[in-house]
Amino acid sequence: xxxxxxxxxxxxxxxxxxxxxxxxxxxxxxxxxxxxxxxxxxxxxxxxxxxxxxxxxxxxxxxxxxxxxxxxxxxxxxxxxxxxxxxxxxxxxxxxxxxxxxxxxxxxxxxxxxxxxxxxxxxxxxxxxxxxxxxxxxxxxxxxxxxxxxxxxxxxxxxxxxxxx
Numbered sequence: 001x002x003x004x005x006x007x008x009x010x011x012x013x014x015x016x017x018x019x020x021x022x023x024x025x026x027x028x029x030x031x032x033x034x035x036x037x038x039x040x041x042x043x044x045x046x047x048x049x050x051x052x053x054x055x056x057x058x059x060x061x062x063x064x065x066x067x068x069x070x071x072x073x074x075x076x077x078x079x080x081x082x083x084x085x086x087x088x089x090x091x092x093x094x095x096x097x098x099x100x101x102x103x104x105x106x107x108x109x110x111x112x113x114x115x116x117x118x119x120x121x122x123x124x125x126x127x128x129x130x131x132x133x134x135x136x137x138x139x140x141x142x143x144x145x146x147x148x149x150x151x152x153x154x155x156x157x158x159x160x161x162x163x164x165x
Contacts, residue, residue, distance in 0.1 A: 033148030062096035
């Protein structure tokens with residue numbers, strides 16, 4: 001009897017876990033990155049130099065009539081003209097109601113530019129300055145897709161503008 005119960009329990013566990021993930025949805029059409037804005041956050045002085053971090057704010061829109069749970073959003077920062085990732089952040093456990101939006105997410109890279117010159121606007125004319133793009137990836141039930149891309153604006157964000165760049 002124990003031998004027969006194990007396959008039955010395994011089948012029930014598989015069905016429950018599959019049902020928990022919900023119906024299969026094409027995330028490339030189901031999700032949209034909206035209200036996107038960004039710039040370079042003035043993170044103050046570090047080692048006598050001004051520290052500026054690429055920053056993006058956004059919401060994720062559910063364009064379906066289904067509840068989308070167990071979503072993970074990865075925000076990937078890249079310097080234009082460079083192949084490697086500069087930095088990335090993960091937003092785990094996002095759930096979106098049918099037709100709903102996420103809260104506003106403000107994401108900053110861990111590293112950025114440092115300036116010796118106190119004139120922050122000089123950053124954009126510096127020979128080593130590179131623009132940044134941000135790529136948004138969604139993951140659900142093993143499916144990972146790119147759902148958006150955004151170029152960081154050439155502007156300085158202060159603490160008063162950081163919550164809504």
